[in-house]
Each structure stands twice: as structure tokens, then as C-alpha cells.
Amino acid sequence: MAVTPREHTRTYFLGKLAVELEQRGLEVTLRSYPPALRISDPDAAMLAETIDCVPLAEGWFYRWSWGDLVGSADDPGTAADRVVRVLARRADHP
Template identity: 80%
Template sequence: MSATPREHTRTYYLGKLATELEQRGLTATLRSYPPALRISDPETVMLAETIDCVPMPEGWFYRWSWGELVGIADDPALAADRILHVLRR
């Protein structure tokens, strides 16, 4: 099965977010199909979250597993800060 342009875009943005999360000490594993990030905090092994990336009229956005938006994909650093804040709360 060949990846669609939309999947390539989603994977690109998720890769940018993974880099930001890893710089903050989190573990981020990219799931290939459908593209999503599995994020965990080595400090709190029990906590993990899945983040995906979805197109909307205003652009691409990162989204929590429960459907709430994390932030715009053009700012992966801000999204990573928000994810870190939630996971370490």
C-alpha cells in the first residue's frame, strides 16, 4: 500500500513534533499506519498518550487521542510544551 500525499504531510508534521518532544525528555514513537505518535514520559512510565495530526480549514493541527486540539502543526515547539505540561501534571 502506497502512502498518500496527506499521509506524507501528516508524517512530516508528526516527525517535527517527535523531535521537539525528545528534546524535552519524552519518548515519541511514530506509528506508520495510520500515522500517529505514541508518547510516553520515562519519569512516569504509566502515562502515555497518542497524538495524531489532522487537516482543518485553518491548516494542520495536532490532536489528542480524545479529539481535542493540541495546537497548530506549524508550531511543534508550542505543541510539545503543551503535551509535556499535561503528561507531567
């Protein structure tokens, strides 16, 4: 199976987000096809989420598994902060 330039771009942006999330103490696995991140909180084993990256007219964006946008792929730090906040809220309200 050939990897398209779009998949390379997606993987690049997901890799940047993965670094930011790991620096914030989350465990991250990059799935290769289709490219997506599997994110989990080591302190809350049952808490996990999948995030992908999609091109829109305004640029590339990270997207939750349920379809809402996390944030711009040009700002992985801000997107990572949002992921941490959402996972923390979910951990507090199982």
C-alpha cells in the same frame, strides 16, 4: 498499500513534533499507519498518550487521542510544551 500525499504531510508534521518532544525528555515512537505519535514519560512508565495530526480549514493541527486539538502543526515547539504540561498534570493526579 499506497501512501497518500496527505499521509506524507501528516508524517512530516508528526516528525517535527517528535523532535521537540524528545528534546524535552519524552520517549516518542512514530506509528506508520495510520500516522501517529505514541508518547511516554520515561519517569512515569504508566503515563502515555497518542497524538495524531489532522487537516482543518485553518491548516494542519496536532490532536489528542480524545479529539481535542493540541496546537498548530506550524508551531511544534508550542504544541510540545502543551503536551509536556498536560502529561505533567496527569502524572501529578493519577
